[in-house]
Amino acid sequence: MKGEQIKGYLYGTLTALCWAISPIFIRRGLEGLPSSIWGTAVGLVVAAGLYGLWFLLRDRSDAPVLISRRAATWQILGGLASGLGILFRNLALDTTQVAIVIALAQGSALFTLLFGPLLLAGALRERITPRIVFGVFAILAGSGLIILGRTA
Amino acid sequence: MGILYSIGAAILFAISHIAVRQGVSRLGVQTGTAIMLLAGATTTVLIALLVEGVQALLAATLSGVLFFALAGVFHFLGGWGFQNASASRLGPTRVSAMTSLTPLFAAFLAFISLHQTVNLLVVIGIILMTAGVYAITTGDVS
Numbered sequence: 001m002k003g004e005q006i007k008g009y010l011y012g013t014l015t016a017l018c019w020a021i022s023p024i025f026i027r028r029g030l031e032g033l034p035s036s037i038w039g040t041a042v043g044l045v046v047a048a049g050l051y052g053l054w055f056l057l058r059d060r061s062d063a064p065v066l067i068s069r070r071a072a073t074w075q076i077l078g079g080l081a082s083g084l085g086i087l088f089r090n091l092a093l094d095t096t097q098v099a100i101v102i103a104l105a106q107g108s109a110l111f112t113l114l115f116g117p118l119l120l121a122g123a124l125r126e127r128i129t130p131r132i133v134f135g136v137f138a139i140l141a142g143s144g145l146i147i148l149g150r151t152a
Numbered sequence: 153m154g155i156l157y158s159i160g161a162a163i164l165f166a167i168s169h170i171a172v173r174q175g176v177s178r179l180g181v182q183t184g185t186a187i188m189l190l191a192g193a194t195t196t197v198l199i200a201l202l203v204e205g206v207q208a209l210l211a212a213t214l215s216g217v218l219f220f221a222l223a224g225v226f227h228f229l230g231g232w233g234f235q236n237a238s239a240s241r242l243g244p245t246r247v248s249a250m251t252s253l254t255p256l257f258a259a260f261l262a263f264i265s266l267h268q269t270v271n272l273l274v275v276i277g278i279i280l281m282t283a284g285v286y287a288i289t290t291g292d293v294s
Contacts, residue, residue: 078167
């Protein structure tokens with residue numbers, strides 16, 4: 001495995017760690033702000049504000065000279081989809097058991113496996129091997145069992 | 153309805169993983185994350201204003217707002233930043249699979265901080281997840 005790939009897996013693992021920590025604060029936050037929609041909005045505004053401040057003050061040596069409109073559109077779609085996804089998950093949590101919601105939301109890996117080859121073109125298209133498919137299903141099954149085990 | 157919302161969330165997260173891969177490959181991680189945060193913040197504030205109005209926010213306690221702010225720092229600043237850094241190096245399927253490790257870390261944090269016990273289901277789950285990560289990380293990367 002190349003160095004950049006190792007970094008990619010490390011960053012993916014750190015993403016999962018961050019997403020495991022945030023619900024601890026959300027649970028406490030809901031006691032003082034009983035609105036998951038506003039809670040999500042507050043979190044995003046604070047994150048965007050802090051990041052924006054850093055972004056303006058950073059060393060710009062690696063910034064792209066020209067921002068591609070097509071790439072920016074994809075990134076905006078990414079932000080909208082992620083933000084709406086969290087809203088949907090929070091709305092689901094209002095009416096359905098946490099274990100069911102979290103287990104179903106983890107199904108994103110399966111949908112990525114299905115949609116990825118359709119939406120990605122050229123060099124960005126992934127080669128999906130049986131090994132990758134096995135890995136995704138093993139992680140999903142493991143995730144489901146951990147959620148079940150913690151609520152049993 | 154909750155199940156439909158959950159499946160909807162999974163589909164939206166998948167679309168996000170794919171879109172981010174398309175975006176950051178050309179924009180770079182820093183600019184990509186800035187655009188993503190701006191789009192997400194604007195949309196959710198508009199939805200919150202339309203659905204619940206400003207009263208729900210004004211009635212909140214300071215600690216409630218601060219805890220959500222902290223959650224935002226971890227989930228959006230840390231989580232989205234690392235997700236974009238990962239997506240610039242790996243394909244969306246691999247990124248999506250790695251982010252599915254979240255329940256594993258949640259169980260580990262609960263084990264440390266809440267002293268929750270680990271039962272057989274959790275142990276089998278951890279073994280399956282480890283096998284899955286091994287299969288993906290040692291598989292072909294195009």
